[in-house]
Amino acid sequence: MSSHQTRPASRKRDTGPPSTGPGEKDVLAGFLDYLRDAVAAKAEGVPRERAFAPGVPSGTNLLGLVRHLTHVERHWLLGHQVTDWRATFHPTPGDTPESVLAAYRATVTEANAEIATWTDLAAPGPRPPKRGARPPSRRWTLTHLIEETARHAGHADILRELVDGATGR
Secondary structure (H helix, E strand, O other): OOOOOOOOOOEOOOOOOOOOOOOHHHHHHHHHHHHHHHHHHHHOOOOHHHHOOOOOOOOOOHHHHHHHHHHHHHHHHHOOOOOOOHHHHOOOOOOOHHHHHHHHHHHHHHHHHHHHOOOOOOOEOOOOOEOOEOOOEHHHHHHHHHHHHHHHHHHHHHHHHHHHOOEOO
């Protein structure tokens, strides 16, 4: 940073990677929780009209990302069917910032309870089967959830900065 540039007042110090247990499942679940917390934090405290407002021409909005990730978790970790992935990005008439975040947190709690029962990461994951195809492994499922959540955490970082200038985790 040059001497004439200053940091925004709303910039928070980023948190480092999580501490996890020594096992593979501990590491994967720990990083997933770390990213889940980052996504939820980005959507907290944003007024409804700003939280659901499209931040970019594609229509992506902060709480739409949280709604989508709720459906992703339910599908991949709890075995729920999703018929319209695009619709998961858009609020329903009754959605509020509080209800969307509460649904996400409740889903995460349920998903973590499922993950806690896993003793074999090579076993098939709980995703609903596709036309007789075997679901991917639990290892693949956790890795995919980390990738999906990280991608949308990055989107949420940008959208939150556009809303009120807040940066950092």
